[in-house]
Amino acid sequence: KNEVEQSPQNLTAQEGEFITINCSYSVGISALHWLQQHPGGGIVSLFMLSSGKKKHGRLIATINIQEKHSSLHITASHPRDSAVYICAVSDNTDKLIFGTGTRLQVFP
Amino acid sequence: GAVVSQHPSWVICKSGTSVKIECRSLDFQATTMFWYRQFPKQSLMLMATSNEGSKATYEQGVEKDKFLINHASLTLSTLTVTSAHPEDSSFYICSPRDSPYNEQFFGPGTRLTVL
Numbered sequence: 001k002n003e004v005e006q007s008p009q010n011l012t013a014q015e016g017e018f019i020t021i022n023c024s025y026s027v028g029i030s031a032l033h034w035l036q037q038h039p040g041g042g043i044v045s046l047f048m049l050s051s052g053k054k055k056h057g058r059l060i061a062t063i064n065i066q067e068k069h070s071s072l073h074i075t076a077s078h079p080r081d082s083a084v085y086i087c088a089v090s091d092n093t094d095k096l097i098f099g100t101g102t103r104l105q106v107f108p
Numbered sequence: 109g110a111v112v113s114q115h116p117s118w119v120i121c122k123s124g125t126s127v128k129i130e131c132r133s134l135d136f137q138a139t140t141m142f143w144y145r146q147f148p149k150q151s152l153m154l155m156a157t158s159n160e161g162s163k164a165t166y167e168q169g170v171e172k173d174k175f176l177i178n179h180a181s182l183t184l185s186t187l188t189v190t191s192a193h194p195e196d197s198s199f200y201i202c203s204p205r206d207s208p209y210n211e212q213f214f215g216p217g218t219r220l221t222v223l
Contacts, residue, residue, distance in 0.1 A: 033212070041146075041199050043214035086151070096142070096212065098151040 003027050006087050006099035013106050019074040021102045023087030034072050035086040077106045110136050114215035129187045129218045131202030137182035138204030145198040192222045
């Protein structure tokens with residue numbers, strides 16, 4: 001069993017839909033990261049959080065430390081949001097453990 | 109977010125040659141540099157961690173004599189793939205961090221193809 005699990009693995013949506021991607025982890029963490037990887041391969045760090053909720057534009061990330069669960073929400077999705085979204089946790093050795101990613105496609 | 113550059117963005121080389129990949133943090137000082145590689149449709153795999161001025165720490169299964177890492181300054185780290193072979197073909201990504209409590213940023217990656 002992976003230490004960081006994401007669901008769903010693949011997600012398609014129509015433009016404008018509200019999207020949720022989930023991440024569960026089984027190790028002790030100092031922080032959780034949400035990353036975005038576009039088809040060209042470049043990775044962008046979206047959020048780093050250790051408690052509560054963060055919002056940036058149409059993106060919202062929440063984390064529940066007790067339940068070891070985080071969600072990434074995208075409001076009013078757009079085709080340019082199409083990418084792979086990766087959940088990663090910083091463990092007690094300070095290294096990142098990556099989930100396998102969620103491939104999102106948003107159609108016009 | 110911070111600006112991180114990698115050069116080259118892609119490279120094709122013959123088997124047996126060496127390839128150097130540069131990673132620069134343009135607007136902050138990277139005290140720690142992580143190097144990852146990613147095979148198609150897989151997660152990023154940590155290869156090594158280096159702190160400025162120190163020798164890199166390699167993950168299990170990564171040959172330190174094959175993947176040479178230099179982190180001589182706070183803004184530049186290099187990864188040299190020596191005597192590259194087709195199985196080294198991958199997407200290599202650097203990830204600098206300025207302090208243990210801050211975000212890790214990611215370079216745009218270098219796609220290496222070894223013929």
